[in-house]
Amino acid sequence: MFSKTKSEIIPGSLLAHLHNTDFTYTPVFFDLNIEEQKENLLDLLENNNRIEVFDSIIAQVSEYLKCVKPGLALLPKAELEKLVEQRFAERSTDYYGLWVFYPWNNRLVHLLNEEEFCEVRTNRNKYKITSEEQHTLSQKKIGIMGLSVGQSVALTLAMERGFGELRIADFDLLDLSNLNRIRTAAHNIGLPKTVIVAREIAELDPYLKVTCFHEGITANNLDVFLNGNGKLDLLIDECDSFDIKINARKKAKALGIPVLMEGSDRGTIDIERFDLEPQRPVLHGMVDHLDMDNYANLKTMEERLPYISAVTGIETLSPRMKASAVELMATISTWPQLASAVTFGGGVSADLSRKILLHQLDISGRFFLDLDELISDPDKTEQKQDHQEIKPWSVTDIETYIQDNSFDQYVHSGINLEEKELALLIEAARKAPSGGNNQPWRWHYQNRTLHLFLEESSAQAYLDPAFISSYISLGAAIENLLLTAATLKLKVNWQFTPLLAPKHIALFSFERGFEANDLQLSLAAQITNRHTNRKITPKQLISTDKLEYLGGLAEDIDGISCKFISDTEKIALISNIAAHCDLLRMFIPEAYHDFVNREMRWNLDEVNSTEDGIGIHTLDLGNTDQVGIKLAKDAKAIQFLKTINGGSGFKRLTRDQLMASSCLGLISASDMSTVSYLKAGLAAERLWLGATDIEIQVHPLNVPLIFFYKNSIENNLSIDSFEKEKLFNLESDLRGIFELDEQQQPMFMFRLFIASSSPERTIRKSTYKIFSSGRE
Incomplete structure (x- = not known):
């Protein structure tokens, strides 16, 4: 390697560029065949004694020769070395290719020129990617919003050389906690994620063009990100901001730019081919019911959650992600992501990106590459306990039961109720509350007597041991019936039938001429209004x-x-x-x-x-x-x-x-x-x-x-x-x-x-399911 003998001052523009290392991500190229660049490099070496030099140009040339003439790989090592020597016969190795300086780490690397470098770099892509396809990809512009999953996507695309220009956007700095999924060194903590990614790509392939949007995507720069210096050929969305997700898609749709998103949970993939389907709804129509223009004005998670859940598809999350959602802001402070999922997502996204850009994939939709479903142990189903199904009471069952059991000790003489009166009584009874709204009542009117049975087919809940919850519900239904009878001026003669429980609960007979008191009338008037209210409102005292x-x-x-x-x-x-x-x-x-x-x-x-x-x-x-x-x-x-x-x-x-x-x-x-x-x-x-x-x-x-x-x-x-x-x-x-x-x-x-009434009420079973009549 040439010696550092130059003592002139480095040109001001170069010096300023090299000193601004905090956010520098663009390497500096030196071609020694150009005198000015040679002079600049000598200046740099003389004024910076910390530079590390890496020169493997001979090995690179050897590999290049084998790439362009694969048969050379079969030659003896000595013959191949002679061919390499001939390559440098008329010039020093120092003048072959280019010298690339990385200001952020003070490394100077000797590389092949761009054409030869790309030939070697992509040689092992063949024929997974043909030369023609590789050339096509080298003309494409890709934008990536968000650099967690996006970092893995960007680096994978760079390794495959799947683009000509890459625009990356993220406003965030690297935190220590990010290292669980972002492949980078600890000394980069505190640097912008954009800078870290751009530097890693430059160290991998300095000839790739990377444009950074350090401020992330904003309303002010979205147009430039999508359309500046030529329209993007593909937008890859890995950002966390839901209003940006939607707004970016709206503009991508208007510009005919396809969108790809990978969710890093269950391998969730979204593809939106706005280039092929200009009328396609944004995010498959999942957010059409929401006013995304209002999202930026929302302050709390409570307000934003309908938007977030619409985009993420809460119910399609993996079990552990769902569990994490329950624990969010309780035992964890943010959504979890794993390096394995992020790396997997990067590979999948790069693969799909290539196929979209090469017109090998035209489909749109949401897809899942869920490894837990694709590769898993057989289900270990627990042996279920035998559960005997109980059928609802039929009219025949009821009439047989009444015939087989003596009610002499309970029966009171009474009038024959009119159909309208019966309907009002049953309607009031069915509006009673019940545990889990199981409605465990079965009413039957026969021989001027109204019977109340426990509908055991509705009372099989685990949290209804010995029917204690159902009994409370049946008692509530009885109260409603008694109050309504009072409003109909009906005197009710009734009794519990505990010796017949749990099947038979009570029976009722009726007489006319009863006058309800004010309390009965006021309570009965609330049967329709009574409901369960689970609201959380500011606490108020009750006297x-x-x-x-x-x-x-x-x-x-x-x-x-x-x-x-x-x-x-x-x-x-x-x-x-x-x-x-x-x-x-x-x-x-x-x-x-x-x-x-x-x-x-x-x-x-x-x-x-x-x-x-x-x-x-x-x-x-x-x-x-x-x-x-x-x-x-x-x-x-x-x-x-x-x-x-x-x-x-x-x-x-x-x-x-x-x-x-x-x-x-x-x-x-x-x-x-x-x-x-x-x-x-x-x-x-x-x-x-x-x-x-x-x-x-x-x-x-x-x-x-x-x-x-x-x-x-x-x-x-x-x-x-x-x-x-x-x-x-x-x-x-x-x-x-x-x-x-x-x-x-x-x-x-x-x-x-104290609160306002609930706007929604639980449903009630149709009357024919809970009431029958066996008139003679």
């Missing part, structure tokens, strides 16, 4: 006299007691109990299965088809919590949350609801008999109707009580001994907070608060 009034309504039922808790610290303790039980519901397989498949209805088609369950649209949830509930549909995600002791998001929702309450209430009875649960249902409905009348909202909270029953009474929970002991302690804590004596048994817990 003592109103609580006394509501408690009195419940305690009008013989054997029933009602207590309220308004103290914030005690409500916080109960909220922790309820949150623990709600999460336990997710982690016990049988309870989780019931929640997803028996209780929840995930769309309106399911609601209208089953006419039962709780439609997700009725839950009064904000965007964040509604997404969280939808994520719960994935059993693998829930199982993973259990594995990592997660589920903070589900707990937060319960805590937020309870802490927004004006007070919490508990209805209890003196024993745990069937009749006591039925009476608790009557009391709960009376209180609920009274609360509705004075514009106080009610939200039942019975999951903890049911878990306590299954743990303490049935002792059949599929949980470990530690968790069982914890439930025993939580039950004891709850009893202590409400100051229950040993005889009092908790039946129905709820929260009261």
Whole structure:
């Protein structure tokens, strides 16, 4: 190598370029056959004694000769060396090719000239990529927005030489946490991601043109990014900003630029061929219902989530990504990404980019290259317990049952009700609340007597042990029927039939001439308005006299007691109990299965088809919590949350609801008999109707009580001994907070608060499913 003898000052423009190393990403070329460039290089070497020199030009020439004449590879080594020597016969090796200086690392590298360099660099692409295809790619302009996955895409494209110009945009600096997925050195922490990527490409191939947009994509530079110095041939979107995603696509569509996006989760691929389909909706039409122009004005995640979920397809995320979404801002602060997924995405994106640019792929759409689905162990399905299907009561079943059982001790003489009167009574009864909206009632009118049966086909939920939840629902239905009968001036003679439970619950006969009192009329007027309200609103106090009034309504039922808790610290303790039980519901397989498949209805088609369950649209949830509930549909995600002791998001929702309450209430009875649960249902409905009348909202909270029953009474929970002991302690804590004596048994817990009514209501079964008549 020539010696450093030049002592003249380096030209000012070159010196300024070399000193600005913080953001420099463009190497400097020196051709010693051009005197000025030779002089500049000598100046550089003389004034910078830290430069490392790398000169492998002889080896590069040898490889070049074998590339252009593959047969040379078969020659003996000595003969090939002679051919290389002949290449340098008339000039020094120093003057062959170019010298490339990288200011950011003080390295000077001797390389072949561009034509020969490219020949060698792409030689092993053949014939996966032909020479003609390689030339075509060298004329293409690609833009990449976002440099996490985008870094892997950019470097893979550079290695294949899949472009002529690459425009990269990202406003972010490299953080230490980025090194879990961005392949770069730790000394680059704090540098712009654009600079890091551009430097790595330059060190790989200094002849490739890279243009950096260090400020990322903005409204001011988007046009330049897409169309400056010639229109892009392909836009690759890997950015995190959803308004930029949409706005960039809108302009790409107008310009006829195809768009490619890789999601780094489940190998999600989006291809939008705006060059072939000028009328194609942006993002496959998934965001057409949203006003993307308003996105930039949104401040909170709650406001932005509908936009984010529309673009990402929340329900198609992998189980672990769904679990991560639940934990976001609780145990993790940002979306997780893995190097394996990012590297995989880079390879896939580069492959698809090549095919799109070479017109080997014309398709549009969203696709999944999910390795967990493509390569996985066989499903280890758990052996299901035998479950005997219970069929709904038929009219024949009912009439046979009535015929086979004596009701002499219960029957009272009564009038024959008119069809209209029966219809009004049943309509009121069907509007009663029920656990999971299972509506476990079956009414039958025969021989002037109205019979109430438990519809066991609707009462098979895991959280309905010994039908205790259904009994409360049936009691509520009875209360509605009695109040409505009073408005029809009907006296009701009725009795529970505990000896016939659980099949037969009660029977009723009627007489005319009854005069309803004001309380009955006011409560009956609220049957249609009463509903479950799960809103979270600013906490407001409820006066003592109103609580006394509501408690009195419940305690009008013989054997029933009602207590309220308004103290914030005690409500916080109960909220922790309820949150623990709600999460336990997710982690016990049988309870989780019931929640997803028996209780929840995930769309309106399911609601209208089953006419039962709780439609997700009725839950009064904000965007964040509604997404969280939808994520719960994935059993693998829930199982993973259990594995990592997660589920903070589900707990937060319960805590937020309870802490927004004006007070919490508990209805209890003196024993745990069937009749006591039925009476608790009557009391709960009376209180609920009274609360509705004075514009106080009610939200039942019975999951903890049911878990306590299954743990303490049935002792059949599929949980470990530690968790069982914890439930025993939580039950004891709850009893202590409400100051229950040993005889009092908790039946129905709820929260009261002040808010507007919910706009959506749960559906009710068609009358023919719950009522029949066997008139003679």
